[in-house]
Amino acid sequence: MFTGIVTAIGTIASVEDRGDLRAVIACPWDPARIDIGASIACSGVCLTVVERGGEQGDAWFAVDISAETVSRTAQGQWSEGRKLNLEQALRLGDELGGHIVTGHVDAVGRVALKRDVGGSHRFEILAGKAIAPYVAEKGSITVDGVSLTVNEVVDEADGDVRFSLNIIPHTGEVTTLGALEEGDSVNLEIDVLARYLKRMQSLNS
Incomplete structure (x- = not known):
């Protein structure tokens, strides 16, 4: 974990x-x-x-x-x-500073847009329809192992999902995210809580 x-x-x-x-x-x-x-x-x-x-x-x-x-x-x-x-891996007693991450990649996304906004980077990530139901505004997602908060979500006409992230200068410096460019592929892991909520919803529908 x-x-x-x-x-x-x-x-x-x-x-x-x-x-x-x-x-x-x-x-x-x-x-x-x-x-x-x-x-x-x-x-x-x-x-x-x-x-x-x-x-x-x-x-x-x-x-x-x-x-x-x-x-x-x-x-x-x-x-x-x-x-x-x-x-x-998390040890007993360690601070849970981000969110619960399992280290299992759910999908590979693509950097569709990178823009400088102030001192930060704004990214838009395009991902497949399989994870679209699990990506939510203000929810958590892991990108190349980094816990991040989703700013906005747009559902594409073909079922894919496009979501935006803000990478502050510190995060860009201490991770590989600052070096990403448009077209690069990234590993995505959805929030484990979203996974269980989707499963519960399917059982109750």
Whole structure:
């Protein structure tokens, strides 16, 4: 379980095709605090640590990425040199600063618009009809592992959904979101509460 509050930006140092992919991710953490078998959200994707090393402030960990995961995440996500938003799993007693995030990607969206507004970035994300019922104005959504609040929602004529987000300068600097450009793909996870409410609604209808 995660909160969508990114604590570091990692870089994919190497990728090896072993049937599944084995990726080594460099990060500024203490390797002693990265447990083998632990879950780490990598740009919104929950992955399991299989190796670790390095030293404090210059650590690395390795994860295995299945073909299924590759097919359901943003294009180019698992390539050498790619920057990733990192969050270690929530520990008992940690502050829930964002919202409840599972690290399971529900859809891949596309940055349809990026505009500077003051010091912030306004994004419009276009996503498929499958998640349209779960995206609500002032609701929560996770974009590349970052917990964000939806500003506006527009339902497209073809059933797709377009929603807007405001990325403040701090968020843009401490995550990969500030570097996104129009046309880029992003991992999306809907609010788990919206998922359960939709299920309850379907049972009562």
